[in-house]
Amino acid sequence: MRRTLSVLAGLIAAVALWEGYKAVGDPDGTVVLGTRILPRADDLSMPHVWDMLRRLGQPELTGGRPVWQVVLGACLFTLGITAVGFAAGAVVGLLLAVVMQRFRIVERGLLPYVILSQTVPLVALAPLVAGWSGNLSFGPYPWQDWMTVAVIAAYLSFFPVAVGMLRGLQSPPASGAELMRSYAAGWWRTLLKLRLPASLPYLFPALRLAGAAAVVGAVVGEISTGTRGGVGRLVIEYSREATSDPAKVYTAMLGAALLGLLVAALVSLLELPLMRHRRRIRVVTM
Amino acid sequence: MTAVSVSGVTKTFNEGRSDAVTALSDIDLTVAEGEFVSLIGPSGCGKSTLLRLIGDLVSPTAGTVSVAGRSARDARLRQGYGIAFQQAGLFEWRTVRRNVALPLELRKLSRSAQRARVDEMLGLVGLSDFAEHYPAQLSGGMQQRVAIARALAVHPPLLLMDEPFGALDEMTRERLQNELLRICGATGTSTVFVTHSISEAVFLSNRVVVMSPRPGRITATVDIDLPTRDESVRQSPDFFGFVTLVRKSLREAA
Numbered sequence: 238m239r240r241t242l243s244v245l246a247g248l249i250a251a252v253a254l255w256e257g258y259k260a261v262g263d264p265d266g267t268v269v270l271g272t273r274i275l276p277r278a279d280d281l282s283m284p285h286v287w288d289m290l291r292r293l294g295q296p297e298l299t300g301g302r303p304v305w306q307v308v309l310g311a312c313l314f315t316l317g318i319t320a321v322g323f324a325a326g327a328v329v330g331l332l333l334a335v336v337m338q339r340f341r342i343v344e345r346g347l348l349p350y351v352i353l354s355q356t357v358p359l360v361a362l363a364p365l366v367a368g369w370s371g372n373l374s375f376g377p378y379p380w381q382d383w384m385t386v387a388v389i390a391a392y393l394s395f396f397p398v399a400v401g402m403l404r405g406l407q408s409p410p411a412s413g414a415e416l417m418r419s420y421a422a423g424w425w426r427t428l429l430k431l432r433l434p435a436s437l438p439y440l441f442p443a444l445r446l447a448g449a450a451a452v453v454g455a456v457v458g459e460i461s462t463g464t465r466g467g468v469g470r471l472v473i474e475y476s477r478e479a480t481s482d483p484a485k486v487y488t489a490m491l492g493a494a495l496l497g498l499l500v501a502a503l504v505s506l507l508e509l510p511l512m513r514h515r516r517r518i519r520v521v522t523m
Numbered sequence: 524m525t526a527v528s529v530s531g532v533t534k535t536f537n538e539g540r541s542d543a544v545t546a547l548s549d550i551d552l553t554v555a556e557g558e559f560v561s562l563i564g565p566s567g568c569g570k571s572t573l574l575r576l577i578g579d580l581v582s583p584t585a586g587t588v589s590v591a592g593r594s595a596r597d598a599r600l601r602q603g604y605g606i607a608f609q610q611a612g613l614f615e616w617r618t619v620r621r622n623v624a625l626p627l628e629l630r631k632l633s634r635s636a637q638r639a640r641v642d643e644m645l646g647l648v649g650l651s652d653f654a655e656h657y658p659a660q661l662s663g664g665m666q667q668r669v670a671i672a673r674a675l676a677v678h679p680p681l682l683l684m685d686e687p688f689g690a691l692d693e694m695t696r697e698r699l700q701n702e703l704l705r706i707c708g709a710t711g712t713s714t715v716f717v718t719h720s721i722s723e724a725v726f727l728s729n730r731v732v733v734m735s736p737r738p739g740r741i742t743a744t745v746d747i748d749l750p751t752r753d754e755s756v757r758q759s760p761d762f763f764g765f766v767t768l769v770r771k772s773l774r775e776a777a
Binding site: 415419420421426431434435437 | 612
């Protein structure tokens with residue numbers, strides 16, 4: 238209840254800020270010494286919130302489907318790609334972390350490259366992936382455009398998982414490892430009984446970051462590979478109409494933002510069954 | 524039969540490198556079955572290392588360690604000892620019950636056998652009512668009792684303890700000392716106990732082994748012969764006599 242209220246309050250505050258600035262801001266923006274420090278507040282740059290909402294209900298093109306249906310469909314398409322990319326990225330990240338924990342030398346050799354991988358600009362990477370994968374096929378199934386986008390989403394999302402999970406796997410104190418050794422447990426059972434459960438508090442924040450990164454990867458990937466059907470493509474298409482139909486761009490952006498929230502919420506749901514011990518803390522003393 | 528036999532053991536860390544450290548030098552120690560032996564000495568005297576050598580958590584550079592007639596490694600692979608550390612080191616994602624069951628799980632005991640054994644152990648340390656609690660819900664003393672229950676769960680003939688009560692307040696400490704003696708008496712477990720505290724060593728032990736640092740070696744052994752081990756003994760002249768004796772040996776060692 239309290240949560241719903243605070244979410245609602247946040248929403249109202251955001252709308253009030255938008256409309257408030259629109260009411261008091263200079264329609265041509267505020268320019269100081271030739272630099273624009275505040276954006277234009279005219280209807281073209283900042284359409285009213287209610288105009289955006291109304292636009293959602295109107296047809297995309299004359300006689301076509303209403304915008305909300307188109308945006309929703311595009312979001313679901315992107316959600317699918319995001320999910321595939323996220324899952325692949327999370328698996329790769331987990332495996333990398335386990336290998337790095339197991340072999341110190343791999344950690345030292347690989348970790349710099351893992352970090353380096355994230356400094357490569359995404360826009361430069363997308364055409365490369367598209368180029369490499371163009372000739373691939375899985376038996377009778379040829380490589381699809383959406384798979385390229387999923388690879389890009391995975392590329393962004395494996396990183397937080399690998400780094401967070403590595404820290405988590407290394408988090409048990411030496412006495413924990415000694416305890417497992419005293420039980421004659423080998424590496425595999427120490428991993429299952431000690432390191433994996435101990436890494437969960439590190440894994441979940443990492444997964445949330447990975448979820449957000451996967452959405453960004455999917456949206457940017459769609460744009461830079463020109464993949465049709467997703468919300469990334471929709472943002473580009475609608476922004477071409479920005480001068481004539483400014484509210485329309487914001488409907489697509491709204492969709493992308495809600496997609497991000499949805500993914501974050503879905504990832505947090507993963508936590509619930511696995512973190513029971515974190516939820517009832519009532520200390521007894523005797 | 525002897526519970527532990529250490530003969531001619533030397534342990535050098537980083538051997539052959541410029542930062543080589545001799546942690547233990549030429550150690551001989553035997554612990555008889557059912558005996559309670561404390562290792563006492565200043566920081567860096569290698570008492571924890573000696574405990575880990577007995578548990579095969581580190582291996583000696585020279586000399587041999589045997590536990591109940593087997594090599595230390597064999598004893599470890601057969602879960603021939605239980606171990607407890609200064610930090611209780613409970614797995615916070617497991618309930619008290621499942622923490623105590625951990626060594627039993629790894630031994631592949633049946634569910635019902637695990638259950639029965641855990642109930643027995645929790646009864647022994649007086650925590651039967653807290654089986655379904657998580658460690659974070661317990662006080663430090665209670666956590667340490669769970670750790671002791673976990674160490675004893677496989678009914679090991681030998682218990683290794685590394686300053687298990689070091690992080691507790693004095694009152695809790697004394698209560699747990701009484702409990703530990705009761706448990707060891709009831710189960711006939713031999714114990715090697717590492718501590719900083721002279722009075723703790725004297726109260727608990729049949730024998731106190733005094734160690735000195737750089738390199739770690741045994742400088743004196745004090746047999747403690749107290750008539751009883753109850754609260755009253757803590758105020759007895761005999762008790763203070765042994766405390767003084769151990770303190771003197773520590774001074775001479777340093």
